[in-house]
Amino acid sequence: MAQNSARPLSPHLGIWKWGAAMAVSILHRATGTALATAGMLGLVWWLLAVAAGKPSYVVFQDWAGWWPGKVVMIGLTWAFFQHLCSGIRHFIMDVGAGFELKTNRTSAFIVFSAAVTLTTLLWTYLLVMKG
Amino acid sequence: MGAGTNLGRVRGLGSAKHGAEHWLKQRTTAIGNFALFLWLIMSLVRLPDYSFETMHTWLSSPWAAIPMILLVISVFQHFRMGLQVFIEDYVHDEGLKFAAIVALNFYTIGLGATAVFAIAKIAFAATGAAPNV
Numbered sequence: 001m002a003q004n005s006a007r008p009l010s011p012h013l014g015i016w017k018w019g020a021a022m023a024v025s026i027l028h029r030a031t032g033t034a035l036a037t038a039g040m041l042g043l044v045w046w047l048l049a050v051a052a053g054k055p056s057y058v059v060f061q062d063w064a065g066w067w068p069g070k071v072v073m074i075g076l077t078w079a080f081f082q083h084l085c086s087g088i089r090h091f092i093m094d095v096g097a098g099f100e101l102k103t104n105r106t107s108a109f110i111v112f113s114a115a116v117t118l119t120t121l122l123w124t125y126l127l128v129m130k131g
Numbered sequence: 132m133g134a135g136t137n138l139g140r141v142r143g144l145g146s147a148k149h150g151a152e153h154w155l156k157q158r159t160t161a162i163g164n165f166a167l168f169l170w171l172i173m174s175l176v177r178l179p180d181y182s183f184e185t186m187h188t189w190l191s192s193p194w195a196a197i198p199m200i201l202l203v204i205s206v207f208q209h210f211r212m213g214l215q216v217f218i219e220d221y222v223h224d225e226g227l228k229f230a231a232i233v234a235l236n237f238y239t240i241g242l243g244a245t246a247v248f249a250i251a252k253i254a255f256a257a258t259g260a261a262p263n264v
Contacts, residue, residue: 029217036210044242047199047249050186051256057183080168087161094158125176 020108028086031079039076074123082115157212163205170198187253196254200247207243211235 049060063069089107092098098107174195178185189195214235222228 029213032210032213033217036214040206040210040242044246044249047190047246047253050183050190051249051252054183057186061181061183084165084168087165091158091161122172122176130180
């Protein structure tokens with residue numbers, strides 16, 4: 001069907017601004033995708049390295065211990081906790097709770113701060129206690 | 132309701148009660164991921180160090196190898212379904228969508244089999260004669 005380009009489009013796609021709930025929503029997909037690709041490739045590399053023997057594991061350790069490797073691992077840890085907390089929020093909304101505007105917004109902020117807090121706690125422990 | 136073909140009779144009647152399966156499986160695997168990742172993080176935190184010897188000894192125990200295999204199965208199913216929805220939502224060309232779904236399944240099953248093989252190799256190497264390390 002030919003469309004008359006002069007006709008106005010529904011404006012809803014052009015009028016919006018970022019909100020906490022929509023940020024959590026799109027981040028759930030983004031972090032999930034990152035974990036499924038980079039995260040799982042890293043996990044399988046680690047398992048294969050242990051299976052293949054000490055020389056392969058040392059190569060893995062060198063990459064993981066180098067600072068860009070650490071940045072990637074901290075990033076993936078944050079992605080994991082963000083996805084986890086956001087997933088728990090999904091479970092709550094699945095039973096029909098937490099849709100009131102204020103509650104919904106608050107729970108979105110809780111997800112953000114919990115993910116950052118858990119990442120910080122875990123990595124502080126790992127870096128301080130294990131070097 | 133006409134007495135035509137099977138397809139003709141059911142067309143337009145809506146759900147065959149299987150529509151919730153994908154959604155539900157995404158949730159059940161999420162619960163599995165939660166429990167198994169909690170186990171993995173606790174285990175890794177409690178290891179004394181991350182040397183090859185420590186890692187290999189830990190992963191060769193059935194108490195680590197079995198949950199690790201379960202983790203791979205649960206997580207890989209979960210992300211296969213998640214990425215499938217992702218593809219269905221954002222890839223609009225039917226041919227490309229089909230190719231992307233096929234690629235996703237190859238990736239998931241291929242990488243998952245590799246992971247399970249690696250865990251099995253670690254676990255079984257420990258019970259055999261001398262591990263070649």
